[in-house]
Amino acid sequence: MVPKLPFEVKNPSLFKDKSLVGGEWVEAGSGKRFDVIDPGSDKVWASAPDNAAEDVDAAVNAAHQAFQTYKKVNPRTRAQWLLKWDALIRENRDDIAHIVTYETGKPLAESQGELDYALGFTWWFAGEAERITGTIQTPSAPGRRVFTVKQPIGVAAALVPWNFPIAMILRKAGAALAAGCTMIVKPSPETPLSVLALAELAMQAGFPKGVFSVLTTSLENTPPLSETLCRHPLIKKVTFTGSTRVGKLVAKLCSDGLKKVTLELGGNCPFLIFDDADLNQAADALMALKWRHAGQACITANRVYVQKGVYDKFAEILTQKTSKLVVGHGAEKGTTMGPVTTPRSLDKALNQVEDAKKYGGQVILGGGKIIGKTGYFFEPTIILGAKKEMLITSEETFAPVLALYSFDTEEEAVTAANNTSMGLASYYFTKNIDRTWRLLENLEAGMIGMNTGNASAAESPFGGIKESGYGKESGKDVAINEYLITKTGTLTLDGHF
């Protein structure tokens, strides 16, 4: 029975609030559940099973058993299931978008946008399934042939964040399922229901039982459950998106079993605007990048460096555009920026603003929590006169707070931009073609936006360098390879040895 939801759904079968293990909808072994809260109202609106470490073994065994047959399924059939899944998600886009909005707080239009972006992955990886190829070679030794074949690695575990609960899962699951792996997803405690809706549609699409499983869990049980997944001998691959701190723990846990790991970690991304940039183009890109999901994206701009000659003008354009944002509940008509997803983010944002003021930063817009609204609302905030000593320089904000630094020379900007342990994405705006090329080579990041703040797409390899992690998701060959092993065969022909 579907409980009373705070929104209308066209397809109630999408609303699932049990875990999916071996193709069965189940409660946690303990029978415990945890609450799902709407960040736009601070109200509990659903709950999900609070699985613990003890629940992991059954899920992994079921996924391992499913793997024994799924790995032999013809790639075209895997592609057809992916396309059916894609079609069902498309059909149910609006219902799923509502679940995303009530779990994350993001405006409905952004949730719909996330669905559209995420469907790029199911579509893309359906195509990739049939393009997994090995190699063949005639080696120097006479009468021999050497070839490589690619095979699925085994059961994969996906530890996924709350900020893009659909896109982050389809990016991982699309690659895993196309490769012939089975996958267990551990969603974030904030967003279990979005993932369970995807799981229901995966079953409807025809994926065999145990191919796609979901183990929901509370904040409290997340560390022991995740550790048990990472240490389980039948888990052969772990993919994690989240903070650098937790990513390092995941890497350590997986190192014992020498597991293949993909880590998509923190960003602290720089955004550079040069004197010769089109300021409106840069401001529009920054508006979309920075205020998207109230600043809660790993690739968002955290440090904005503006060349001295255009600093005041750019600050004025940006402030004028930002002041038009309408902050409210994500499901309310007209809302262009929602709340942050957790109350923890409010405190972190406030701390950064107070710290910036101590160093002489001038808050020219916003600067605090929105009082009088239930829910976790923070004003879109712009701070001028940012300095390297400020907390906001070294600590990822993950909230709608933006600091503008000024610089004189390209060299100074590059040094400041690279002065971080992280290297996920960097963005710059310039119309100078020589500088465009120099910056592409000199900025230390896995993804570079040149006159754009929007570079994520299914066909583009996504991933960072330095402490932003390793491995690539999406893109041709590289992403699916994360779920494959390469086997080398050497054949000696008749008459040779």
Ligand SMILES: O=CCCC(=O)O
């Ligand atoms: O928050 C991280 C993911 C954002 C994206 O895929 O563009």
